[in-house]
Amino acid sequence: MEKNVYKTWTWVLELVFLFLAFTAPLNPLITTKAGVYYWTFAMMGLGTIAILVQIFRGFPPEEYSLEGETKMGEIHREE
Amino acid sequence: MLAITLMLLIIYLGFTLALGWWAYSKRTGDTEAEFFVTGWTTGFIGIAFSIAATFASAGYVMGTIGVFYGNPAALTGYAFGTTFAPFLLWIVGRRLWVLGRKYHYSTYGDLLGDFYQSEKLRMTIAILVSIFFAPYLAVNLMGPGILLNQASGGSIPYWVGAVAMACVGTIYTIRGGMRAVVWTDILQTLIMIVGFFVLIFMVFGAAGGWGKVWADLPDKIAAYKPSGGSFWIVLSWFWIVGFMQAGNPDRAFRLLIAKDLYSIRKGVLASLVLLNLWTIIAFLMGWSLAVAVPGITPTDKVVGAAIVKFAPFLMPMFMIMVWAGGMSTLDSGMIGLGAMITKDVYRRNINPRATEKQVSNVSRIITLACGVFALVVALLRPPTLWFFIAGAAAVAMQWIPLMIGALYWKRATTAGAWAGFLSGVAITALFKYVVTCPIPGPGGAPILGMVVNVILFVVVSKATAAMDEKHVALYQDIYHK
Numbered sequence: 001m002e003k004n005v006y007k008t009w010t011w012v013l014e015l016v017f018l019f020l021a022f023t024a025p026l027n028p029l030i031t032t033k034a035g036v037y038y039w040t041f042a043m044m045g046l047g048t049i050a051i052l053v054q055i056f057r058g059f060p061p062e063e064y065s066l067e068g069e070t071k072m073g074e075i076h077r078e079e
Numbered sequence: 080m081l082a083i084t085l086m087l088l089i090i091y092l093g094f095t096l097a098l099g100w101w102a103y104s105k106r107t108g109d110t111e112a113e114f115f116v117t118g119w120t121t122g123f124i125g126i127a128f129s130i131a132a133t134f135a136s137a138g139y140v141m142g143t144i145g146v147f148y149g150n151p152a153a154l155t156g157y158a159f160g161t162t163f164a165p166f167l168l169w170i171v172g173r174r175l176w177v178l179g180r181k182y183h184y185s186t187y188g189d190l191l192g193d194f195y196q197s198e199k200l201r202m203t204i205a206i207l208v209s210i211f212f213a214p215y216l217a218v219n220l221m222g223p224g225i226l227l228n229q230a231s232g233g234s235i236p237y238w239v240g241a242v243a244m245a246c247v248g249t250i251y252t253i254r255g256g257m258r259a260v261v262w263t264d265i266l267q268t269l270i271m272i273v274g275f276f277v278l279i280f281m282v283f284g285a286a287g288g289w290g291k292v293w294a295d296l297p298d299k300i301a302a303y304k305p306s307g308g309s310f311w312i313v314l315s316w317f318w319i320v321g322f323m324q325a326g327n328p329d330r331a332f333r334l335l336i337a338k339d340l341y342s343i344r345k346g347v348l349a350s351l352v353l354l355n356l357w358t359i360i361a362f363l364m365g366w367s368l369a370v371a372v373p374g375i376t377p378t379d380k381v382v383g384a385a386i387v388k389f390a391p392f393l394m395p396m397f398m399i400m401v402w403a404g405g406m407s408t409l410d411s412g413m414i415g416l417g418a419m420i421t422k423d424v425y426r427r428n429i430n431p432r433a434t435e436k437q438v439s440n441v442s443r444i445i446t447l448a449c450g451v452f453a454l455v456v457a458l459l460r461p462p463t464l465w466f467f468i469a470g471a472a473a474v475a476m477q478w479i480p481l482m483i484g485a486l487y488w489k490r491a492t493t494a495g496a497w498a499g500f501l502s503g504v505a506i507t508a509l510f511k512y513v514v515t516c517p518i519p520g521p522g523g524a525p526i527l528g529m530v531v532n533v534i535l536f537v538v539v540s541k542a543t544a545a546m547d548e549k550h551v552a553l554y555q556d557i558y559h560k
Contacts, residue, residue, distance in 0.1 A: 014166060021159040021317070025309035033152075033301035037362070040155040044355055047162030051351055055169050061340035062558040064177045071183055 010058030013050035017043060081231050084395040088227070091270075091399050092247045095406060098266055099251025099259035106258060111426075111438045114256035115185035115418045121336040125261040126346030129411070130168075131353035132264035133330040134323075135271055137222035137405035139357065140397075145378030147365025152303050153520070154361065156313035160320025161354035167325045167479075169347045172334035174486040176343050177557050179335040186332060187478055188423035194485035194554050195493040196546075198427055200500075204478055205423035207504055208328060209416050211474040216412045216453035218468055219405035220245050224457065226383070226401050230394060241457045244406060249450030252410045252417075253443045257336055260410045267407035268353070274400040275360045277393065278382070282364065285389040286371035295370045315520030319472055322525070324354070326476030328415035329408065409453065417446035470511045473525035477503035480533050484540070489551050491536070494543040499536025503528040 021043045024030055030039050107118035117125075147154050175190065184190055192201030220241040227240035251259045286292045303309040325331050337343045368381050372388060375381040386393050421442040426433055433441070480499055484491030507528030510516035516523040545551075 018159075018163070021162075022310075022314055024155065025303045025313050026307040030303060033296060033298055036152055036155060036302055040158050044158055044162045044358070047159070047166070048351060048355075051162075051166050051169070051347070054166060055344050055347060059169065059173060061173065061344055064181075064340075064558050066181050068553075069181050069183075 004058065006053055006057035007059065010050065010054040013046065013053055017047045017050050020046070080391065080394065081234075084227075084230055084398055087395045087399055088243075088402065091402060092243060095263050095266065096247050096251055099255050099263050102251075102259040102262040103255035106255070109439055110435050111185070111421075111442060112183060113258070114439055114442050115414070115422070116179070116332075116336045117256075117258045117261065119180055119336065120338050121258075121261055121333075121342065122338060123342045123345035123349055125265065126333050126337055126342065127349030127353055128268045129261045129264040129333050130324060130330045130346075130350050131357065132268040132271070132403075132407035133327075133411040134354060135268070135357055135404050136408035137219050137401050138408075139361075140271065140401045140404040141222055141226075141382060142379040144361055144364045144368070145381050147361040148368045148375075148381045149300065149365075149378040150312075151301050151362060151365045151369070152309055153312040154316060154365070156316030156318075156520075156522075157320050157361070158355075158358045159313070159317045160323075161358045162351070163317065163321040164324035164354060165347045165351040167321065168334065168350060169344070171325050171331075171479075171482055171486065172343045172347065173340060174555075174557065175334050175482070176337055176340060178486075178554060181557070185335055186418045186422050187328070187482055188419055190485055190554075191478065191481055191496070192423065192427060195481075195491075195496045196550070197493050197496075200493065200496060201423050202428050204481075204500060205419040208475050208478065209419055212328060212412070212471045213416060213449070213452060214456060215468050215471040216409055216416070216449060217456035219409040219412070220453055220457035221460065223398075223402045223405045226398055229383075230398060238458055241454060244402060244409070245450055245454040245457070248406050248409045249413065249447060252413050252450070253446050256442075256446075257414050260414050261333075261336070263410060264407045267403040270403040271400050272356070274396055274403075275364070277396065278386075279360065279363050279367070281390045281393060282367040282371050282385055285385065286367045292367050292370045296366050297369065297373075300369065301366070311518050311523070312520045315518055315522035315526065318522030318526050318529075319520075320522075322476040322479060322529075323472045324350075325482075326479050327472055328419060328475060329411035330415075332415055332418060409450075413446050413449040413453070416449050417442055420445045469521065470508060470524075473507050473511055473521070473528065474504055476525055477507060477528055477532055480529065480536050484536060485554060487555065488540075489548075489555060490540050490545055492540040492543045492546055495536045495538075495540025498539040499532045502535045503532025506531045 024039050030036055107113050107120060112118050178184060178190060182193065188201045188205045191204060192198055223244050224237045224241035227235055228237040251263065283289060283292060334343065337346060368385055372381060372385045375384050382397065386397050421438060425441050426438055477500055481496045484496065507524045510524035510527055516527065518526055
């Protein structure tokens, strides 16, 4: 099966977003109120890009089958 | 002014009731699938607007805006949370929807009970989440009741607003189920967006415009505290907002109602836009209010105070916004809890042979019971209510690791799920209700709870025998390769 590089990119972008967002209060360069909100909105943009890569490239909808469909509550139980 | 307010409220309630009633006429049949998941016919607008409306409760319109007013720097964590939430919604939704469509699920418990092969686990989760979540329903009646009472100068008793809202919300939810909830949520979202648009212009005008707001916004509240002092509060807000959307039963079950996977994908994208719109609205409101009406306490009165001071003619509109926020969260909570109690407790553990008709009837009775419970609590207004409400989202998010495990991790086991969930709830409740949490803010206790939850879930799963491969494949190998 061909490897989808966008799966990797999805996680790279999301982790970078989370790291840069969480560490904003520790970032020595963000000392003014303007810096706080420029950074916040930039992070919102980066997080948005990560989601776009996720849903359109990395993890798009895939083909599925409803074979074996059951009515509610009819799936096999061992207990 | 009071007459106009009452007239608008009556029109609003009448229109909402009519819309919910009309939604019933669009039903696909009188089945439990229709009642709980709209018979899998909802498009992306319904999914996104419904999630957004449920997120923007009466508490958002009053309380959250107040928190942004008092400490906007800490609320950058809220912004990170609304940007992360759709990512998690898609991780869960793209697999959950397929399984839900295939095995006719309408709650997370449906999947958890089936995958982990344990009715006891399923029922325990449903009952614990319901217990912690039920008081939250009452808040959405209290805000509108209090506001109406204050706006009338005390001439309209508090209970009138609470009863009116509870009756309308409960009636259309019982009648139309999830379909009525979705349609009315679209209306509530539009009302709130238009209302905030007007309010933002009003408050910025009162504060002297954008330039003056930005120049006068105090660094003390708008910038981070030195030496990383804001780190934990930012993380805390991120956590509660980021995980709440995929965790709270009042909105997370929207992942099951879509007509196809592409609707979920578009719904997630539209949710991203709407959730971030709520963040931007809250920032703009918070900044401008901090300059226009500084020093208001408690901060949840700040929007009302600004309207009274600068534009009292907008009070009726604000009232409708609060009612719309409350109604959208109330109906979603009732249908979510109704689904869990009906499906996870009654359908699977009390009357497994129940017919569609019986389940449908019981679901309506339980939805009614949820509405009555919320109203009784709202009327009693117990002083400890806020104490318990604080734990609703914190506890509800503890089933997310189990969901991820069921959808993606082949080594997840029933023992691991038990250990993770119970420890997560116990730790969260401990730091929420018993001892002071070392992490500040609303997300402190659930951070600790989820960390312990994940660790025990993984360690115990690894230490116990793996589940049958064919069984796991039923849930995790759902796509054609």
